[in-house]
Amino acid sequence: MSGPKPIVVGVDGSEAAQRALDRALDEALLRGCGVRAVRAWVFEPLGLTALAALREAEHWAAVELAKAVAAVVGGRSETPPIEQVSAEGGPAEVLIRHSEDAALLVVASHRGERLRKAVLGSVSTACARRSTVPVVVLPAGVNAPRVS
Structure with missing residues (x-):
């Protein structure tokens, strides 16, 4: 993506991530920059067909990302340029790595899942603590106001 630094947004298929993408698109229109929608995925091989399974996981992640972007973009009259990145790795690490050249990183927090957060940690907290960009x-559950 050339021009102004992009806004990076984490897209995991959740409703909260859809709201984050919508907000990132609004902000990009205000700033005159593009958006880099990033979906992280983890591959865990389970047998002799690991290469085929890896390719399938890569394909699935890209398809799900494209669906999520299309769902948010579909109702808009104007959109900034959108780069879609599907990358293997933990969500926080992938988002931090793909936002190193960005102007801003946008993530959504999720409700509940206390046990998961207690064991694995929060992606949004890790990003806020370790990112080199704002x-x-x-x-x-919070809807950002739409930019007209």
Whole structure:
């Protein structure tokens, strides 16, 4: 993506991530820059067909990302340029790595899942603590106002 630094947004297929993508698109239109929608995925081989399974996981992640972007973009009259990146790795690590050249990183927090957060940690917290660019964390259940 050339021109102004992009806004990076984490897209995991959740409703909260869809709101984060919508907010990132609004912000990009205000700033005159593009958006880099990033989906992280983890590959865990389970047998002799690991290469085929890896390719299938890569394909699935790209397809799900494209669906998520299309769902948000579909109702818009104007959109900034959107780069779609599907990358293997933990969500926080992938988002931080792909936002190193960005103007902003946008992530959504999720409701509940206390046990998962206690064991694995929060992606939004990890991004806020370790990112080298400003991070916007949209609270769960909060709809950002639309830019007209």
